[in-house]
Amino acid sequence: MKQNDEKGVPMSSTSICTNSQTGCHFLSLANLFDRVIHHSARMHGISNDLHSEFELYFLPSKNRVSRNCHTSTILTPNGKENAQRIAREELTEVILKLLLAWRDPLWHFHQNMARHHKFNNLSSNKSLEMSEMVHELRKGVQKVAEKMQMLGIISNSLGTLGSREALLASDSPEWRLMNDYNLLYCFRRDSNKIQNYLKILKCRIVPEHGC
């Protein structure tokens, strides 16, 4: 892992890249990371709003609903040490899995909301935005992964692994059984995970840029 000697380089566009090739790439990678992190933060914010709204209006019963999120099959580090101990490729893979696993459920959730008018218009728009964001964010993280692979930061064993497990997760019918509240609860947590994992990943790979 090469040492990045650049210090205090502003997080701007790639037009600054004049001197060394690697420095320029790292700058753009940090830039990419910032974008996906910002994107994930926004996604998490929306999911949080929706969850709070759901909790407020629908007052779910206090019965102990099993919080079996369909993504529980995906092994995710649940602590800082675990997250730091895990390999970068694995961490990236976890992120991608999560994002893929939520693509279909969120879409159906939105369809459900729009059809049955369970939410107001604002919330309906949020659910739509949420489902679209998952899609966009997954593409963004894929780009980041490709960039890292290009830079040699991570190995190339990422692609196949992620897709297989992800497909497995999305095909499970469990998510169809979840009610809306559970779905929102699970997604809120998973979006937080994604955001956190991305931050950890960034500060491990390009720590100089705002960590």
Next chain:
Amino acid sequence: MMRNVGGVIVLSLLLVFVQLAAGESFSPPGTPKNIICRSPEKETFTCWWEPGSDGGLPTTYALYYRKENSDTVYECPDYKTAGKNSCFFNKNDTSIWVTYNITVVATNALGRAFSDPVEIDVVYIVMPNPPEEVTVTVIEDTNWPFLRVSWEPPEKADTRSGWITLIYELRIKLENEDEWEVHPAGQQKVFNIFSLRPDSTYHVQVRCKPDHGFWSEWSGTTFVKVPDYFPRERSMWILIAVFAAFIILTFTFIWLSYMKIHNLKHYVLPPVPGPKIKGFDKKALKNGKFEDIFSSLVVSDFPPTTSNYEDFIVENLEVFVPEEQELIMEDSKDLQDDSIKSENSTCDNDSGRGSCDSHTLLIDKGGGDKEEALQSDQEGSQDERVPTSPEEVMEEDLLACCDEKNSPDISEKVKFTPSLISPLPRYNLMNQPNPPEIGKKHCLSDSLLNPDSLPSYFTQPPSTKNDFRSNPWECNFNHKQHPLHPQTTGKEHLQVQNEISWVHVDRTEASLGVQAPSVRSTEYVEVQRVSGGNMVLLHPVSAGQENSGTMSHQTEHYSRVKTVNNDSGLLLLQKESTGEEMGICLSEEEVESRATSNGYTASITPTSEKPMVGINSTLPILDDRMASGYVDTATMFGLPTY
């Protein structure tokens, strides 16, 4: 373990019985309330609860929790680290993104009490410690010092690895105030504060919050003293100056709009009032004759010894003229008035010459010089004056300047009207070809208006003719001097004219005025001077007035104007009171030539001798009138006209 528990129960039961026997009541414990769990760094967390009533018995509390989707009940691993009624979960026991179901149980001898379960996820209960190392420095690079506040994240919160992202907030207040000024600072760890009050102390505090969590407590107060500085805000002063100038200009424009330009001109440049007191004569000063200079100031004859007080008091001369003359005079007066009005609205009775227009002023000056020009040079100057119009003859005193002792007696019957003061406009209107007459009028008018100066005539000792020039009240005819009249045309200069310019007898009206047979217009003129050939200055004198002894010298100059001809001139009847001297101021040649005859006419026309002839025939008729030595123009009836 079980034995201990059994022992405790037995003991508690014994205690209960004892207490019951003692009469006290015990109850099971109340439920613990308000379970609050917090994590400072998202790696550990602590839960606190409020114990309910203990029921009078020793009560123990226990915390039990279950993790998500597991029925395994765990008890709190650490009751001590976080203090009383708390439970601390260390890193090994903490799982992020896992829901904890926590219950606190209070137990005493009589029963148990279960609190409500609380579900938490550590991610959402993060409340970091306050920021550390808050430093505030005063940056004084410029005229405007500012504060730079810097801090560090709390030690436990791991922001370097990206595990926690903190956002900060600071607040500041003056030492004496109560209200804080809050500034969100985002994720930065440095913040600048501007617009400080000089020479004051500030309190600064900082706190932080994770992106999904609770705000930390405010950090400890940091005190900072701002030094005293003077804000030299140049742009502020410039702005104030511009604004003030703008206001002043606005008010000036408003004020100007109210004032008319005409009024403004007179407000800014008021017309200089003319001199009301005639001071030193400039020419006298130039000549250096001091006694003449001061003669105008000396009132030696006061109180005047003459009995003719009314001579000196006269300021206005009324001219009693026949109708034609009156009409003429009225017309002339109207013309004068019109001219006056047209010329200058500010000319009034009280104004001297200077208060009128400069145009008038110049003409007046020209008249003054013409006065000088009118003064015949007794050494034989050939100056010829243009005679005045008959109206002016009637209206004014014509100073004959043969002798400086000419009496400035003014006929009572002749009153000077204010219109006489500025005869010049009338001149202009009439297009008189003889502007030099103007000077005469002024000479007269001045003397008339200032009766105080009249005594000077009386008191002057007989002096040479040259002295006469220095007398400001004499119409000095210094034909040589025209310094003040660059504008004087050729006409204004003394002209040797064949015509009798003395009286504008060209005009029929003029001739009527003089030759009116009606005796009413008894205008007596005193011949003051007869210039060479063509000019006679007539000085109207009050009829019936006899010259006093002091005036005896002057009486010799009086003669009656017999007639005024159109072309030929003026018939004068000489008074025989004093005898040999001629009443007519003539040039020396003329004097000599006419010394012989008693009565003679000062024929102004050099061409014909006829008038002389005619007059001689009429002499006897007027002899009795001649005694008074006046020239009575009005009584010239029956005289042949030419």
